[in-house]
Amino acid sequence: MNNNNSNELFERAKQSIPGGVNSPVRAFKSVGGTPVFIKSAKGAYLLDEDGNKYIDYINSWGPMILGHAYDPVVKAIQEKALDSTSFGAPTLLEIEMAELIKSMVPNVDLIRMVSSGTEACMSAIRLARGYTGKNKIIKFEGCYHGHADSFLVKAGSGVATLNIQTMPGVTAGVSVDTLTAPYNNLEAVKKLVEENKNEIAAVIIEPVAGNMGCILPQKNYLEGLRKICDEENIIFIFDEVMTGFRLSLGGAQEKLNIDADLVTYGKVIGGGLPVGAFGGRRKIMEHISPLGNVYQAGTLSGNPIAMIAGYTMLTELKNNPGIYKELDEKCSYLKKGLPEVFNKKGIKHRINSLGSMISIHFCDHDITDFETASKADIPLFNKFFHHMLEHGVYLPPSAYESWFLSNALTYENLDETIKAADSFQG
Ligand code: HOZ
Numbered sequence: 532m533n534n535n536n537s538n539e540l541f542e543r544a545k546q547s548i549p550g551g552v553n554s555p556v557r558a559f560k561s562v563g564g565t566p567v568f569i570k571s572a573k574g575a576y577l578l579d580e581d582g583n584k585y586i587d588y589i590n591s592w593g594p595m596i597l598g599h600a601y602d603p604v605v606k607a608i609q610e611k612a613l614d615s616t617s618f619g620a621p622t623l624l625e626i627e628m629a630e631l632i633k634s635m636v637p638n639v640d641l642i643r644m645v646s647s648g649t650e651a652c653m654s655a656i657r658l659a660r661g662y663t664g665k666n667k668i669i670k671f672e673g674c675y676h677g678h679a680d681s682f683l684v685k686a687g688s689g690v691a692t693l694n695i696q697t698m699p700g701v702t703a704g705v706s707v708d709t710l711t712a713p714y715n716n717l718e719a720v721k722k723l724v725e726e727n728k729n730e731i732a733a734v735i736i737e738p739v740a741g742n743m744g745c746i747l748p749q750k751n752y753l754e755g756l757r758k759i760c761d762e763e764n765i766i767f768i769f770d771e772v773m774t775g776f777r778l779s780l781g782g783a784q785e786k787l788n789i790d791a792d793l794v795t796y797g798k799v800i801g802g803g804l805p806v807g808a809f810g811g812r813r814k815i816m817e818h819i820s821p822l823g824n825v826y827q828a829g830t831l832s833g834n835p836i837a838m839i840a841g842y843t844m845l846t847e848l849k850n851n852p853g854i855y856k857e858l859d860e861k862c863s864y865l866k867k868g869l870p871e872v873f874n875k876k877g878i879k880h881r882i883n884s885l886g887s888m889i890s891i892h893f894c895d896h897d898i899t900d901f902e903t904a905s906k907a908d909i910p911l912f913n914k915f916f917h918h919m920l921e922h923g924v925y926l927p928p929s930a931y932e933s934w935f936l937s938n939a940l941t942y943e944n945l946d947e948t949i950k951a952a953d954s955f956q957g
Pocket of ligand 1: 556688932
């Protein structure tokens with residue numbers, strides 16, 4: 532595979548951009564080698580600057596549920612851009628977007644648009660603190676809620692990928708208010724709540740974790756957290772940046788049949804443009820300015836181009852809910868096919884998946900939290916990543932990320948993927 536152009540571009544990028552990338556995971560630092568520079572994408576495929584074509588399992592880390600450059604979304608963006616790209620003033624489209632989301636997520640009464648998942652989670656935490664009058668939060672080891680200071684404690688995604696243990700730039704004063712517990716361990720949360728009686732404002736969780744690979748909540752775990760939050764006047768926040776509108780129309784809340792108090796969204800609701808949002812019950816959300824005094828703002832919040840992209844994609848999903856079954860079936864096909872080839876070679880592995888989120892850990896133990904994920908064979912994953920890339924399959928360049936399927940994937944693509952894995956010697 533020729534990578535001359537990507538290699539040259541990476542060298543050039545490093546002269547002007549820190550590490551040559553605008554987000555650390557992209558740099559291939561943990562898997563090694565040089566990142567491929569993407570020129571364009573259509574449907575299930577990415578095309579790089581050297582003309583190599585890849586089946587895409589990142590899909591912009593979630594949003595491309597319908598595949599890249601999905602015609603109705605592209606057309607809507609093109610048309611909307613003719614009316615100007617930003618106003619910094621209210622629009623009809625923002626109301627339509629909020630109404631659309633409310634129609635899909637019943638426990639959202641009010642929703643505020645922002646420009647990223649980081650902003651959404653950061654604002655939800657501020658709101659929880661403002662609403663409860665308490666300071667501390669509980670997050671889970673290996674969960675990633677964006678790069679706001681409060682969340683960079685035992686975080687997943689790039690923080691885990693790059694094995695960053697201490698975080699220069701985040702003050703001890705901030706970190707002290709972030710308590711952490713292992714994922715899927717209810718007892719640890721009970722203990723933290725007990726030790727910090729009447730001090731916990733919020734519990735924030737990825738209801739299906741996607742930043743330490745894909746990890747599912749065990750039976751009654753989220754229900755147990757829900758109960759603790761109810762008993763202790765703690766705001767239960769679901770970070771649905773990845774799962775929202777991906778696992779089902781109503782996201783993880785619907786798929787797992789459990790309600791959070793606040794829910795945060797990200798890239799998915801922008802259809803690939805920079806968008807985030809946080810929402811929930813009116814009694815909590817009405818504490819946000821200008822209704823209340825919890826301040827939160829943004830010139831580009833509700834940006835018309837981002838809104839039309841998201842609105843168009845969410846409308847497609849709402850009008851074609853059968854897409855979720857198709858995605859589930861495609862993911863199940865992969866989940867069945869990959870073990871067949873690994874088992875033939877005696878490659879020990881675990882595959883976790885739900886809906887269209889899936890990941891592989893090379894190990895002989897179940898993956899239920901960050902500790903079990905980090906005990907998997909990371910060097911073997913890195914080798915697998917490069918093998919698949921060489922064979923035209925683009926996976927997340929880290930064992931600590933979920934893969935995301937798009938419905939543009941055909942069964943032929945899935946067979947090609949399984950065939951590529953079949954030639955991996957371990
Ligand atoms: N885990 C991140 C998505 N939630 C990866 C994307 C990034 O950090 O660039």
